[in-house]
Amino acid sequence: MSAVATSPTHSQPDSDNFLIYSKGFLSWALTLDHKRIGLMYLVAVMASFFVAGILALVLRTELLTPTEWFLTPQQYNQVFTLHGAIMVFLFVIPSVPAALGNFLVPVMLGAKDVAFPRLNLSSFYLWVGGAIFFLTALLYTGLDTGWTFYTPYSTTTRGPVVAATMGVFILGFSSIFTGLNFIVTINTMRPPGMTWFKMPLFLWATYATSIIQVLATPVLGITMLLLAAENILHIGIFDPKYNGDPVTYQHFFWFYSHPAVYIMILPGMGVISELMSVHSHKSIFGYRFIAYSSIAIALFSFLVWGHHMFTSGMANVASLIFSALTFCVSIPSAIKVFNWLATMYKGTVQLNTPMCYALTFIFLFTIGGLTGLWLGALSTDRPLHDTYFVVSHFHYVMVGGSLVGFLGGIFHWWPKMTGRMFNDLWGRVSCLFVLIGFNLTFLPQFVLGSRGMPRRYAHYVPEFQELHQLSTFGSYVLGAGLFIALGVLIHSLMRGKQAPPNPWGGATLEWQCSSPPPFYNFSHPPTVNEPYNYLPLQYHGEELGWEYVHPSHTAAPSIHPAPTKS
Amino acid sequence: MANDTATLDPAHAHGEHADGHGAHAHMPFQAHHFDDPEQQFDAGKLGMWIFLVTEVLFFSGMFCAYALYRSLHPEVWTFASQFLNEMLGAFNTGVLLFSSLTMAWGVRCAQLRQRTGLVICLAITLGCAAMFLGIKAVEYTHKWDMGLLPAGFYESQYLPGAHHTGLSSWLVRLCIIPGVLTVGFALWYLVTLIKGQKRHSEIAGPMLVTGLCFFLGAYLGIVIQSFEESSHGTISHDSHVAAGVDAGGHSDEPASRSPGDPLPEEIDQAGGAGLFFSIYYCMTGVHAIHILGGMVVLTWLLVRATKDQFNEQYFGPVDYVGLYWHLVDLIWIYLFPLLYLIK
Amino acid sequence: MSDHAAHGEHSHGFAHPAPVWQLIAVFLALVGLTILTCFQASLGLGELELILSLFIATIKATLVVLFFMHMIHDKPLNAIIFVSSFVFVALFIGFTLMDAHAYRDTVELKDVPSPRAIVAPAE
Numbered sequence A: 001m002s003a004v005a006t007s008p009t010h011s012q013p014d015s016d017n018f019l020i021y022s023k024g025f026l027s028w029a030l031t032l033d034h035k036r037i038g039l040m041y042l043v044a045v046m047a048s049f050f051v052a053g054i055l056a057l058v059l060r061t062e063l064l065t066p067t068e069w070f071l072t073p074q075q076y077n078q079v080f081t082l083h084g085a086i087m088v089f090l091f092v093i094p095s096v097p098a099a100l101g102n103f104l105v106p107v108m109l110g111a112k113d114v115a116f117p118r119l120n121l122s123s124f125y126l127w128v129g130g131a132i133f134f135l136t137a138l139l140y141t142g143l144d145t146g147w148t149f150y151t152p153y154s155t156t157t158r159g160p161v162v163a164a165t166m167g168v169f170i171l172g173f174s175s176i177f178t179g180l181n182f183i184v185t186i187n188t189m190r191p192p193g194m195t196w197f198k199m200p201l202f203l204w205a206t207y208a209t210s211i212i213q214v215l216a217t218p219v220l221g222i223t224m225l226l227l228a229a230e231n232i233l234h235i236g237i238f239d240p241k242y243n244g245d246p247v248t249y250q251h252f253f254w255f256y257s258h259p260a261v262y263i264m265i266l267p268g269m270g271v272i273s274e275l276m277s278v279h280s281h282k283s284i285f286g287y288r289f290i291a292y293s294s295i296a297i298a299l300f301s302f303l304v305w306g307h308h309m310f311t312s313g314m315a316n317v318a319s320l321i322f323s324a325l326t327f328c329v330s331i332p333s334a335i336k337v338f339n340w341l342a343t344m345y346k347g348t349v350q351l352n353t354p355m356c357y358a359l360t361f362i363f364l365f366t367i368g369g370l371t372g373l374w375l376g377a378l379s380t381d382r383p384l385h386d387t388y389f390v391v392s393h394f395h396y397v398m399v400g401g402s403l404v405g406f407l408g409g410i411f412h413w414w415p416k417m418t419g420r421m422f423n424d425l426w427g428r429v430s431c432l433f434v435l436i437g438f439n440l441t442f443l444p445q446f447v448l449g450s451r452g453m454p455r456r457y458a459h460y461v462p463e464f465q466e467l468h469q470l471s472t473f474g475s476y477v478l479g480a481g482l483f484i485a486l487g488v489l490i491h492s493l494m495r496g497k498q499a500p501p502n503p504w505g506g507a508t509l510e511w512q513c514s515s516p517p518p519f520y521n522f523s524h525p526p527t528v529n530e531p532y533n534y535l536p537l538q539y540h541g542e543e544l545g546w547e548y549v550h551p552s553h554t555a556a557p558s559i560h561p562a563p564t565k566s
Numbered sequence B: 001m002a003n004d005t006a007t008l009d010p011a012h013a014h015g016e017h018a019d020g021h022g023a024h025a026h027m028p029f030q031a032h033h034f035d036d037p038e039q040q041f042d043a044g045k046l047g048m049w050i051f052l053v054t055e056v057l058f059f060s061g062m063f064c065a066y067a068l069y070r071s072l073h074p075e076v077w078t079f080a081s082q083f084l085n086e087m088l089g090a091f092n093t094g095v096l097l098f099s100s101l102t103m104a105w106g107v108r109c110a111q112l113r114q115r116t117g118l119v120i121c122l123a124i125t126l127g128c129a130a131m132f133l134g135i136k137a138v139e140y141t142h143k144w145d146m147g148l149l150p151a152g153f154y155e156s157q158y159l160p161g162a163h164h165t166g167l168s169s170w171l172v173r174l175c176i177i178p179g180v181l182t183v184g185f186a187l188w189y190l191v192t193l194i195k196g197q198k199r200h201s202e203i204a205g206p207m208l209v210t211g212l213c214f215f216l217g218a219y220l221g222i223v224i225q226s227f228e229e230s231s232h233g234t235i236s237h238d239s240h241v242a243a244g245v246d247a248g249g250h251s252d253e254p255a256s257r258s259p260g261d262p263l264p265e266e267i268d269q270a271g272g273a274g275l276f277f278s279i280y281y282c283m284t285g286v287h288a289i290h291i292l293g294g295m296v297v298l299t300w301l302l303v304r305a306t307k308d309q310f311n312e313q314y315f316g317p318v319d320y321v322g323l324y325w326h327l328v329d330l331i332w333i334y335l336f337p338l339l340y341l342i343k
Numbered sequence C: 001m002s003d004h005a006a007h008g009e010h011s012h013g014f015a016h017p018a019p020v021w022q023l024i025a026v027f028l029a030l031v032g033l034t035i036l037t038c039f040q041a042s043l044g045l046g047e048l049e050l051i052l053s054l055f056i057a058t059i060k061a062t063l064v065v066l067f068f069m070h071m072i073h074d075k076p077l078n079a080i081i082f083v084s085s086f087v088f089v090a091l092f093i094g095f096t097l098m099d100a101h102a103y104r105d106t107v108e109l110k111d112v113p114s115p116r117a118i119v120a121p122a123e
């Protein structure tokens, strides 16, 4: 492997690329290629996002008036349950890890595929099966428990709780398989030279996410199973009628679902770490801190689930401990934010679409994270619990964080995935719409919540109307921004210019293969280099993009003294 | 992993994923994206261990429910576990331990490429699994007859119920599917013998043994059950069920009941013993499902073993299934004292 | 290890066939421990019994993991992964139990209609 890896720009026959090397429906449906599976996931999660987003607009529209307009309270409950459940289980959790992760993990690692390609495909079909199961159940009679399935309501409602829990159970398996695959891939499939500390930070984030998926999701599985048994067999574990305890259900549920919010945000953070460095053309600041903070977040996330239960009748001791631990988890998150900001400092920041989304992420995620501290503090949580403040807080993290990170990642790797460039101007416009629309939607909700507007209510007192209307109009702006983003992507597919292998000047391995990558990812074994060293990159104009120029002698990485001993 | 990544030759790169043979076909079962059999084995093994981690956490939910309600209501546990047959539990533990032995032995056979040995080991493992389920079926049906059901259906043991004697009708119903399967296996075995299909009879034979072992287990279960009942007095027929706690052996038991403690009548209801049986059925039921799942993959291994597909370079599947099987055994090792041995 | 010497027939690295005597010895130990745990349960040791039976079960589990599951020859990472899963189980069960016991002091489900028991759906 001493040969100098030449830029693959024009050295490859186009028929090699994974999109067209084989044709026909079955070549996609039965593919074991991680890139194709990633793209199928991408389409699937975007479709779910579309559905759930429309439902969100329906909810916001109903809330234009303080009284009933076109949804009965019962229908309102069903719509917000659908919105929440689809968003959480079908979109946010699989979005970055399953869609972008499947595409990127092996390529960034320099591997030919994930460790278990068949498991990977079955994970996708489990997702499809679970989604169909879940949606049929939800639409059949209308589930109205909220996405949390809290007992005792979920054991007394006549909704299709059993079918929905089974859907979640299946989706959980899909998530576990993805996580398991990534852990094994990153552990055993690293090519020679790819040490742990030469891995891109996206891989660290994915690894941390996978740890959570593997450790937490089984508990959701058993919780859903017990809930189904509760409904069918009346086992009574969660039922006060039989001396069971509904609070236990909340413990079970949040043991998964708090770590799950880190399944949602950690991959987004990984995306931002890449975007920040590449589009600032500057080595990431504090590589090891960001890497370790991902793992720290993953482990801390198992210690704080009780902060969802401060008002559920949890004991004071437990509340105190959980509150204190919740504050601790903000430390690794803050480390990341500071390191991202320091990365930009004195860098050559290019405000193209991915970077705009990355900056939006930092802005919104910081607000989301800081308001989380209010909810983690016992005294302020008491009045704010289950109000719009909470709703706004987690939308700042889930939408402002995960979704914006996902969009940034899509724009960043779009040329790699499809081989097409997109219209950067309209991409930035979409980002502006998203930024303004999002804040217009959710800043008023902070105010609403602090004034006492409870969540999940179809009706409200008239004095809240102005803020609600502001929020609704904001959601239309946000929706418009997302539609523009979709339009930009579709336009790129139809009319986009051919993308060079390395349009942004990234130094990680995925930019060494052509756009789109060949079936086996690398026509030559990739030369592993420092993932954030931009010195060897040379710009050859818009057509050719950046090229990684290896110094003529073989020991490429040693020229720039490695910051890590491997 | 000090290896030299072979440059992919383009012809190989275009091959289908499914056929693992390529330019470097050292092994018929080496997947193309691994460099060597050892990397493939290590990846599979790591994956299996991670899967076992998910299994541990999956069961942890029920262990949590167990710990919670046992620590809150210890008297319920003491009361209710008298209905569990310790002898059956102990016997089943032995059966599972033996199946673990044969499974581990099977892994050894696969590693040494002892084809016949592997087939025999897998057959015994399957037979033990079926026997375990047969005994479990006797235990379950006996309890269903007595009304020892999950909380929502629990029937108080004080009611003068028609406690069954003789063969349980539930047991008969549970035996239908294994019965049909056993007959099918027997016919298949005969056909393979007549036609002289040696490899097929090597599969059908063990399957027939497995089916028969279920009934052997059920028979042994009934024998042990009736032996236990005749020797331990008439727990199930006696209306003084609670006396079983006191008569259960220790004279200090009545003294330990302080005046504040609930009476047996209070325990013997849906929210008391019913909750115990909810947890009992959840834990043992999910465990039994894992046994069933294990039997499916063991059968798959058996088919592959008769084709002589395992050797010292490729024994991963046997090893992984072995790990899974031992984990199922491991869970039972904890379930047995936690459920059966409470005094 | 000793089994390398005992089974010279495999020179290719990663297979570690366990010697037969070892498997049988482990099995006999497991059966012996099962009998022991049944015996201690008949003694009526009260509080101690739970601890003792769990202790014996843990010894049995260790034997199974070390020898039947070959952890003794396995990569350390696999062992770390498996063992650390129990840390998370302990966390889960520990916190849940701690909380349930702490709040039970203030809430008695049997006599007082608990506020949680009569929680109505949000509407």
Ligand SMILES: [Cu+2]
Binding pocket: A257, A258, A261, A304, A305, A307, A308
């Ligand atoms: Cu949380």
